[in-house]
Structure formats: structure tokens, C-alpha cells
Amino acid sequence: MTRTNSNRSSRVVLAALVVLLAATVPAAAVSVTGEDVPEEAQVGTQISATVTLEELYQNPQSEQWQLSGATELTDVSWTVVFYDQTGSQVNLVEPTGQSFSGLDVAASDGTAEVEVRITGTVPEVDSYTYDPPQEFLLMELTRGQQGGASSTVDAWRTHHYTETSASARTAIEEAGTAIEQARSAGANPSDARANYDDAVAAYNDGSFDVATNLANRATQQANQAQQSQQTQQLIIYAVGGLLLVGLIVGGVVYWRSQQGPEDPLG
Structure with missing residues (x-):
């Protein structure tokens, strides 16, 4: 009887744990299902990027929320397109400036997918870093809830460069190789x-000119060190080969000397 009560209690505890775990595991967040984002771009050039959002009403589950966006691009233009489950466009908004906020994403409007496009000019570099490469914020999207709570959907950063910084980076990479x-x-x-x-x-x-010159010098020194090492190895192989030949010849001469004079009579 005691064992039966114990088994029943264990099942009750296990069921309670399952319910508790299910309640604490969050649902899937807004899903980024498509990205067309440049990994690098030259300062002063115009670039574009597009991302697609789906699974819009989960984590936390809500039938409506507000989309916000921000960027460090300049001369910015945004295009936010809302689609229903059939892929038909239900709305289009074109915010201006480096940020926007308060765009309603609502199930009651039939919105099942949101596409965010951005176009702008790549900003100047505030400070350079070789590793990791300097980057700027291309785009950040945020989901806001009533009451002020918000969470980042995702953020995309892009390496930006100038012609001289790119040349210096290439020279340094070649030197490292x-x-x-x-x-x-x-x-x-x-x-x-x-x-x-x-x-x-x-x-x-x-100081990109200095960096390029130093990197080129490093490449030359590394190549010279490699060639010197290879030459030394060839010399060692050659000397070893000569010693081996000498030993073989010496062995043959010694062997013949031990054979004695041949008997002319056989």
C-alpha cells in the first residue's frame, strides 16, 4: 500500500514538473527569415539592405506590437512593407531619418510578414581597429510592447573602410600569410x-601609409627567412647525400681490398 502511494506521489510530482517546465520555456521569438545585408562597404558609398520578419506574434504572445528601427547610415530612406499570409501587400510605410518607431504590427490587419528595406550612405569611421575590423550599425530592429517594454529583434553591423585603409589591411593580411x-x-x-x-x-x-610600408617590409622579411631556411635545408640534404655517396664508395673500395689478388690459374 505504501509503495502504491509512493508511485502515485512520484507521478504527481513529475506531472507538476512537466507543467512548470512547459510554462517557463519561452515561445519562439520574431524570426528573421531573410537577409540581404552587405558584410562590408566603402565610406561615402550608397548601400541597401533588406530583412524579412515572420512569426510575429510570439515571445511574448501578443496580437499587436510596435516596430522600431535605427541606423548609423546617413541620407537614409526606409521602406516597411506588410504582407498577409498569402503574400499580398496590406500596407507600406516609408519613414524618414536615422530612426523610426511606433509602426503597428497587428494580427487584426492580417499582417503575417514584414519586410524592412533601408538605403543610405556609409558613414565615416570614428576609430579604426584591425582585429576585429571596425564596423558601424547598419540596422537595428526593435519590438515594443504596450507599457514601454521592448526587446531587440536583431542588429546588423557592417565593416566600413576607405581606399587607403583597405590597402593597408590587404598588405597586413599578406604579411600575416x-x-x-x-x-x-x-x-x-x-x-x-x-x-x-x-x-x-x-x-x-x-596611419595607413606607414602601416602599408611596414607590412610590405614584413612580407619581404618573411619571404627571405623562408628562402634562407629552404636553402639551408637543401645544403643539409646535399651534404647528407655526399656523405652517403662517400660511405658507399668507401665501402665498395674496402670490400674490394679485402678480396685479395685473383689467382691467375683460376
Whole structure:
């Protein structure tokens, strides 16, 4: 009888835990189902990006909420298109400025999907960093609820550059590759590594001509170190080969010397 009551109590506790866990596991958030976002862009150029949002009324479950957006692009134009479940357009809004807020996303309007498009000019770089590459906020979308609560749907950041910063970055990347190749060949390109580190520091300081020159020097030093290492290895292989030939010849001569004179009579 005691065992039956114990089993029944265990089942009750287990069922309660299942209900509790189900209540604490959040539903899926607004889903970003499509992205067309550039990973990098040159300062001063005009770029565009598009994202698509679905599963609009979950986490928290709500039949209506407000969409907000922000960007660091300049000369910005937004286009927010609302679609129903059949893919038909039900609304279109074109906010202005670097941010907008308060766009209603409502199930009562038939909205099942929202597409956000943005076009603008890539901003100047405030500070440069080689690793990780400097970025700017291309777009951030936020979901707001009545009462002031809000949460970020997602944010997209893009690497921005100038012609000179891009050239310096390319030179530094080539230097890093040359240094790794030299190390793989058994060389120790310490001078190249020192110039590489100085090139990165110059890049971070915005001194791109200096960074490029230092990186090119590092590449040359790394290549020279690799060639020197390869030459030394060839010399070692050659010397080893000569020693081996010498040993073989010496062995043959010694073997013949141990055979004695041949008997002319057989």
C-alpha cells in the first residue's frame, strides 16, 4: 500500500514538473527569415539592405506590437512593407531619418510578414581597429510592447573602410600569410613579426601609409627567412647525400681490398 502511494506521489510530482517546465520555456521569438545585408562597404558609398520578419506574434504572445528601427547610415530612406499570409501587400510605410518607431504590427490587419528595406550612405569611421575590423550599425530592429517594454529583434553591423585603409589591411593580411608560411617551413621570422605588429598598431592609429610600408617590409622579411631556411635545408640534404655517396664508395673500395689478388690459374 505504501509503495502504491509512493508511485502515485512520484507521478504527481513529475506531472507538476512537466507543467512548470512547459510554462517557463519561452515561445519562439520574431524570426528573421531573410537577409540581404552587405558584410562590408566603402565610406561615402550608397548601400541597401533588406530583412524579412515572420512569426510575429510570439515571445511574448501578443496580437499587436510596435516596430522600431535605427541606423548609423546617413541620407537614409526606409521602406516597411506588410504582407498577409498569402503574400499580398496590406500596407507600406516609408519613414524618414536615422530612426523610426511606433509602426503597428497587428494580427487584426492580417499582417503575417514584414519586410524592412533601408538605403543610405556609409558613414565615416570614428576609430579604426584591425582585429576585429571596425564596423558601424547598419540596422537595428526593435519590438515594443504596450507599457514601454521592448526587446531587440536583431542588429546588423557592417565593416566600413576607405581606399587607403583597405590597402593597408590587404598588405597586413599578406604579411600575416607570409609569416605563417615561413613558420611552417621551419623559419623563425622574428623581424617580420615585429614589423607586422607595428603595422597593425599603425593601422589602428589611422596611419595607413606607414602601416602599408611596414607590412610590405614584413612580407619581404618573411619571404627571405623562408628562402634562407629552404636553402639551408637543401645544403643539409646535399651534404647528407655526399656523405652517403662517400660511405658507399668507401665501402665498395674496402670490400674490394679485402678480396685479395685473383689467382691467375683460376
